[in-house]
Amino acid sequence: MALEAFNLYPDFNVLRLSHVELGVTDLARSKAFYADTLGLQVTDEDGEHIYLRAMEERGHHCVILTKSAQPEVYALSFKVFSEADLDKGAAYFRDLDYPVEWVVRPYQGRTFRTRDNSGIPLEFYFKMDRLAPIHQKYALYHGVKPLRIDHFNCFSTDVDASVSFYNKLGFRTTEYTEDEASGRLWAAWMHRKGGVHDIAFTCGRGPRLHHTAFWVPTPLNIIDLLDLMATTGYVANIERGPGRHGISNAFFLYILDPDGHRIEIYCSDYQTVDPDNEPIRWDLKDPQRQTLWGAPAPRSWFEHGSVFAGSAVGEPALTASPIIAP
CATH class of the missing domain: 3.10.180.10 (2,3-Dihydroxybiphenyl 1,2-Dioxygenase, domain 1)
Incomplete structure (x- = not known):
């Protein structure tokens, strides 16, 4: 499609x-x-x-x-x-x-x-x-030093329909994963602000929120956060990473908050301001789309998500076998 x-x-x-x-x-x-x-x-x-x-x-x-x-x-x-x-x-x-x-x-x-x-x-x-700017009040910086909210990623039962809906709102697709056999979309990344995405959709039981992402200055901030979480009682909340995505080229870490809401810590993607940028296509069978390098994602990364209040969850229109860590 x-x-x-x-x-x-x-x-x-x-x-x-x-x-x-x-x-x-x-x-x-x-x-x-x-x-x-x-x-x-x-x-x-x-x-x-x-x-x-x-x-x-x-x-x-x-x-x-x-x-x-x-x-x-x-x-x-x-x-x-x-x-x-x-x-x-x-x-x-x-x-x-x-x-x-x-x-x-x-x-x-x-x-x-x-x-x-x-x-x-x-x-x-x-x-x-x-509020008054605080980006140069470095005494306030701690934790992973989050600079800004970057994107949402949602499970969708029909990624083609989600992309069409947001396309009409002016969101532009930067990268997408396509199932070769059916021609259907498995996942898509869409933006308004000039990064790789403001919102993304992945095929799965939905609608559910897969994660909210925050942009940080460098990969070293992510390493610092891992050390902090490992020594303050949050080691079990580290779900996946660090690693680098093929899609978006981002250096990433996925963690879970105390209620199971997934947070991505994220840096190093690229600019997408030009309106004539062509979307980058990835084959669903290409393992580097998901992980350019790093350990494969655990099963929870494909199955767990946060429900939206008042929204019924349905089954996906497309099925595939994800690459799951042993």
């Missing part, structure tokens, strides 16, 4: 991914992981929520931790280019007969909530409270 041509003039302008809201069962335990260990900065907290940002970010938060009876994901959030784009976006989803609800979110301006074609809850906004 051929990729659709890029939509360079979508009905409204999504600027980039912004933040994720994760339901967690113990706020203190999650704070110890995200703030004390990873090094995200707490910008506000109360008995129900913790707001965090990374070192380069001027917006109030890139992660919201919300106290919940069970681990789940409440929303993936995106920033649009202007207030006008916010109204155009709401009209776009209404025209598709998707639910659109204007919601009140602390530290944000007008925000609407909807969903994508698979049921992933999405929120869009334009204005967020701005």
